[in-house]
Amino acid sequence: MAKYCIGIDLGGTFTKFGLMDESGRVSSMFQIPTVLDKGGEGLIDLIVLGGNRLMSQRSLTRDDVLGIGIGSPGPISIKRGMILMLPNIPGMENLALCDLVSRRMNLPVVLENDANAAAYGEYLCGAGKGVSDMVMLTLGTGIGSGIIIEGRIHHGRHEIGAELGHMIVEADGEKCNCGQLGCLERYSSATFLTLYAARLLQSDSRPSVLREMTKSGQALDARHIVQAHKQGDELATQVWLRAMKFLAIGCINICRIFDPDEIVLAGGLVNAGSDLLDPLTKLYESMHWKLTGVMTPIKLARLGSDAGVIGAAGVAWTALGSGPPDCSAHLDEPRNEK
Amino acid sequence: MAKYCIGIDLGGTFTKFGLMDESGRVSSMFQIPTVLDKGGEGLIDLIVLGGNRLMSQRSLTRDDVLGIGIGSPGPISIKRGMILMLPNIPGMENLALCDLVSRRMNLPVVLENDANAAAYGEYLCGAGKGVSDMVMLTLGTGIGSGIIIEGRIHHGRHEIGAELGHMIVEADGEKCNCGQLGCLERYSSATFLTLYAARLLQSDSRPSVLREMTKSGQALDARHIVQAHKQGDELATQVWLRAMKFLAIGCINICRIFDPDEIVLAGGLVNAGSDLLDPLTKLYESMHWKLTGVMTPIKLARLGSDAGVIGAAGVAWTALGSGPPDCSAHLDEPRNEK
Incomplete structure (x- = not known):
């Protein structure tokens, strides 16, 4: 009787593995440095190596495992189980990941993009546990998102x-890397809020601790800005609150479009904790429709960098088992062992 | 054996009735002036009168009818089958429409909001026939919308x-009637593009045929602007292209968010035909992501003011029958008899 699904979160630096049981508990997590210089074959080898290690660690046979879920950066084709390309990494074009891994492991394999997998992880076992509709924004280098409607990934x-x-x-806003003008990512991602700060530091004569922080040649990043904002630095606060304002607009739009149970924020910026959530919520609530009586909560993600591997395993459970794992048993439990 | 569903489109001026068979054909359509000054009871009487007239015209008994679908302006509660209120019309608060009509007609009744019903009508029998995912924008006094994902209304x-x-x-745009700043409706609805034209006519010394058109005291409306734009009037063209630009942004956002099969435009502004579609498509295509190779088509609605009654009947079929009516048989037929 199959009792587990293997979750794999394919990352640019590390690939993470974990085992999910039917109650959605993920255990035996470990990670391996991702091999990217040996083309598709090297990547398949890595996945097979990790999958087999996971099974041998727990003394599992193929019969104990329902299948494998892989979360991958994109662009990918979920329907065809393929990585279409990995930007800047040669040899990954049109890689039939699911087929190749499935043949080597003799198990069914399902693919999901990494942002969706992470959102699904939070939905099953994290900040979205117990809800039906959830939208997640991942605030990192860019802004990724995952949309769950009635339990299904859109x-x-x-x-x-x-x-x-x-x-x-x-409209007619700043140019995003994607070519469009005025994208949310252009204002509220770590990359672009840092760029905005750097621009201000050059053009603006106000004193700022940001100048001190990067005096020794250290590159400015979002953490500096949060730290300086906490210290009451005027310029840093301007930068941070601008990012929060656009993020609040993004969240308002999510409510108008989807009307979900909740909005979840993940990614590096979320480490700012209440320094993110407090000003964001204040701006968001000030913009919100009062007449509906609905104030959709914004929550921070709970699974951190484990969301991807948990979600990948969850995607496999949902696709290959008889629906999503039943996580209700550990609804209010603290995080699982690693 | 039940062979029909009754569709009812509750409008501020007229209420429209029609009968849909299992192939999605709607026939015997007629309309009755909507009675709004006799409270909830008057409204129920009207619906029952129309429903009975429809059945007697076609010599149908209760056994021939699966049920009734009603499209209503809102806010409503679909789950509870209630009109919560009709703005500016007293006596309609918390009206248990479905229960009351169901008891009088001895038939099951389902409720849908009017924008969704119209979108569902286009989806089943109009511009969206045969697709899976469709987003419709209704460009009228305001901008309404309907979202169909995998055949289901969101x-x-x-x-x-x-x-x-x-x-x-x-962001920080013009104030919408809803209280938010910079809503799509604030730029691309008939009301607001007309308001923009009126503002320009006051502040701008350029000659414009719009001044001639409204000389006799006639109120400026969107039709004047389209007409003047077609005549090459510079000011009217500026107004119209601004509305089209924001509409293109709205359509781009729909692609980024939903990635539907197609976008459908309905409502009064659509009467402009190619004067709307041509500049809009040009702007939209210029903004669109090239790298995906996907250019989601924008189409004009095909059912005009019948979309609501067709969709309302379709909603009833889907909810009360064994799924949506099968409209494939008349996929390329001209419009049905009325």
């Missing part, structure tokens, strides 16, 4: 939907 | 989603 008809970071929130 | 968890007209597309 992909779009050509598998290119759920790109909420590229929702235009400022 | 309502949101508190039934307040699918308000794409109130998606913010201009």
